Amino acid sequence: MTVSTGGSANLGAYRVAERRERWLLQSLVVPGLALIGLIALAPIGWLFWMSVQGSSGFTLDHYQRLLDESYLRTLKTTFELSILVTVLSIALGYPLAYLISQARPRLAALLMLLVLFPVWTSLLVRCYAWLVLLQRRGVVNSWLQDMGIIDAPLKLMHNFTGTTIGMLHIMLPFMILPLYASMRSIDRDYMRAAANLGASPVRAFWQVFVPLSLPGLFAGIIIVFVLCLGFYVTPALLGGGRVYMWSMQIERNVTYYADWGAASALGVVLLALTLGILWAVGRLIGFDRIVGGK
């Protein structure tokens, strides 16, 4: 390369260097993409293919079998539990997120730390804690009996109740975090203005505060509901085999029956439901708002 020929050659060299650098920077994302693509996504494509393969080529039999009553019952349980846990996490999460958002910064930081503590605690530790608390002769039953509230121990685990409590405990922080993020950004002057204009505290809350907190609420609902749909560990432990979730059906088809056709069809349906919900809500309120609210 000759330097003496002046500006245009220099500019050309600069352009080449710039393009090369951009190319280099873009290539930084490749190793991670390769890892995720090869280890996580490619096998899912394979499962997709297996879900439409029978002994004699293409078939939809595996999907047709999902209409069996036993599968439909699993689907119903999964949805019931997911909806119940989502509703309960709103009922418990909204008031707490509201309180934290109104608290002084120091107190708010401390309370958020307490909300985050379970997230950082191992999932199995928390399931174990609930198993210990809820078992027949466990802490909850013995306290209730000592206080004379109940005569005989309640059946609190290895059923729907225990699974709901355990899942609620896991999911609640995922409701509180986006709620808190969106409530904190609400300008307090709005509430002051509402009060000045004669709104009662209750009315100001429902007509001003709640609508402004909706992005966070939606984000929380989606995160919690989608996580619930595919949840495996807590229902498997606290349900004790009596609460049958979609994910457990998948696991059983693989490990007990080695029935990959059914397992992958179940998996594809679960994935389609998950992505479908995310897509629909993303269209409805804008995906950036969900991610941003997180």
Added chain:
Amino acid sequence: MFSRPATETQITHGRRLWLYVLGGLVILFLVLPSLLVIPLSFSDSRYLAFPPPSWSTRWYGAYFGAVEWRDATRTSLVAATLTMVISTVLGTLAAYGLHTAQSRFARAVYATYMLPLIVPGILIAIGIFLLFARLGLNNTMTGIVLAHSVMAVPLVVITVASGLKGYDMNQEMVARSLGASRLWAFLTVTLPQLKISVISAALLAFITSLDEVVISLFIAGGENATLTRRMFNALRDEIDPTIAAISTLLILLSVVLLGLTQLLQRSPR
């Protein structure tokens, strides 16, 4: 003090008393169950009554004395460390690349990186199980680390990307205009300022691997059984008090790591 206004709308503390009680109960619901495990782990009894009838450290003895638990703990710690290194490097590279290249594909690439968080865990688990069966990677350390890295990389990307958002890229440009190469500018100017995000991301990756259950149930068996897999199987059979001891140690670890990230965030850059 109950008659003092609590908010802009002049509602008083007294009228909101029920809200404080509810909030307090929810906090207790979140925190108390895990904490109750700690005193229970020092119980002398098999039946985990609270408060424990008498105290002992026998469950810690049972944990440290058993070869299976020791092996599983070592497997988990090695896997978590390797996962932390791999996913922190890959995730930081990706976050930096996404931030600087301003490619047309940036949104699509970012979305792809987030997929492991969105796709239900059970589906990723059976997919990896299927793949590793072909590749002979089931029940190997390589397999566990690869699988766990897939789950940890998205979290690293999120954490480092949010750190980059608050960083002024012009500083790197200044370093380069003074003659530093892009790599040198990144290593000596950008990276030190991203330290907090990168370390938080690394800790998050470590915890993610250590806590991972569903994939490990499928691919981490035999000699390379992870701690979570052993715990899960033990919990399915009976409520073994040894797990209370392990849980206490894990809670201690998460408190230390969480405290560490909080301290980092508070310390001046």
